[in-house]
Amino acid sequence: MGKIAHDQHVPAIAGNADITLAATVSRHGEGIADVPHFKDIDELIASGVAIDAVALCTPPQVRRAIAARAIAQGWHVFLEKPPGATLAEVAQLRAAADAAGISLFASWHSRYAPGVEPARAFLADATITKVTVTWREDIRVWHPGQAWILEAGGFGVFDPGINALSIVTRILPRPFFIEEAELDFPANCDAPIAARIRFSDDAGLPIDADFDFRQEGPQSWDIAVETDRGTLTLHDGGARLVLPDGSEAEHKAALHGEYAGLYERFAEIVRAGQSDVDIAPLRHVADAFLRGRRLTVEAFVE
């Protein structure tokens, strides 16, 4: 019951007729009026409150154990992004979910931003020549008190950057891979505060990403895709799509927001008895750490 749970999950659940909030669980965070609240998942299990599914919104470093416990209870599991602190643990949760016959959802909220599906539809028919991703935000404004982000396993600037990657992996018609990466580690941190990545694909398409957590003043969550039919741009983290002719696409998703879309999808996969676990964005982040050059930069003090 940290920031994202209160800001996004609780309202999205309240707005979804298929889902009722039966309990909240948090070691330190606050619950919700009139909803049973427990300190940890063991207390929840012991309580006997009837549960079909859980949404896990903890930092990634502690999520795996809770997810494994929930799967063992036969509960469907919604994982906030990123779905884990390592790829191996996500693969294993997926295997456990399949064995238990429950639905596992690796959620990528930015994919439910209103501009994303129209961008994907446009790009399916275009010849793409260049992609530029600019994701620069002020960590002090958007992540106050979230020290875990710059700790090992917190992903640093890839915590927001993985949102960009979740969009790019969705809208581009072909998969891509890292050719070069530079990661800036503050002298006192185990996760990068900035990163510059050059991706490419089998056709040699240049895809450049600039992620920075030190952006003061105007903030940027933009993706520009140059094509034979002109340049398409996504702004505001995918919320606004401007097509080459200058028009802005209209779309119903704008009516209710990313997390409403996520919970609709979660209800859909539970009904269908499926899982939805796309590891591509997390794999790119792991690849950036694996492949990238490391630069040490000024220590970060919140």
Added chain:
Amino acid sequence: MGKIAHDQHVPAIAGNADITLAATVSRHGEGIADVPHFKDIDELIASGVAIDAVALCTPPQVRRAIAARAIAQGWHVFLEKPPGATLAEVAQLRAAADAAGISLFASWHSRYAPGVEPARAFLADATITKVTVTWREDIRVWHPGQAWILEAGGFGVFDPGINALSIVTRILPRPFFIEEAELDFPANCDAPIAARIRFSDDAGLPIDADFDFRQEGPQSWDIAVETDRGTLTLHDGGARLVLPDGSEAEHKAALHGEYAGLYERFAEIVRAGQSDVDIAPLRHVADAFLRGRRLTVEAFVE
């Protein structure tokens, strides 16, 4: 045609009746007497020499592009370990191989060490309580002139360490994941020279790995597995297996070596029209970079 090609691949191919060395390719390395030699894969393609399959023994940073080119020719591809510099590129090579109907082999030579299969067979029936991996070697002795190892994408101490991981992922009956890792980066290098990793699995099994490239004097390539039936130890990179009763297992693989086993397996999957691409060892390495704490240590000068 670097060190591993001359030391291992050429003799193993010479000893395999199913495979004939039709050509060698190397920008800088030397060829073999009486075998056509080319500077790069484009020269090989242009030469018209009849080729069914290629073994790619370059450093990982440059291997993807060559592999993609070979797959496009319809050639079966044997990849030295690690199979790529990133997980995304390996996934994509696999997809390309499947689409082209050719066999892709992500080789893990240490899995063909003679102690490995008997250890796996023993552990299948045991209750395992602790695993300790000690992989400490002298980079100056074993990797002279291989500067790429400590460059970005060269994996550093995981270049040998991934051999240990390829064995552990083969002999343990259950998958595991990283809980904690510490990586030591020399002040002048982009890849770690040492790493300490704590893995675990769903049952809480402790798996500790100690990788170090700075080991002078006696070298260690050892894996100890404690079980309810006593402790099993693999020594010398899997070449020697000591069972709890003190006996050493006998096995035919010892007769011809790891690379002979690899080429037998490659011929087998080509005949069967299959691929063999297990990414688990590479995924653990990427996870270690992603999840680990970074320590800066003394600069390394060869």
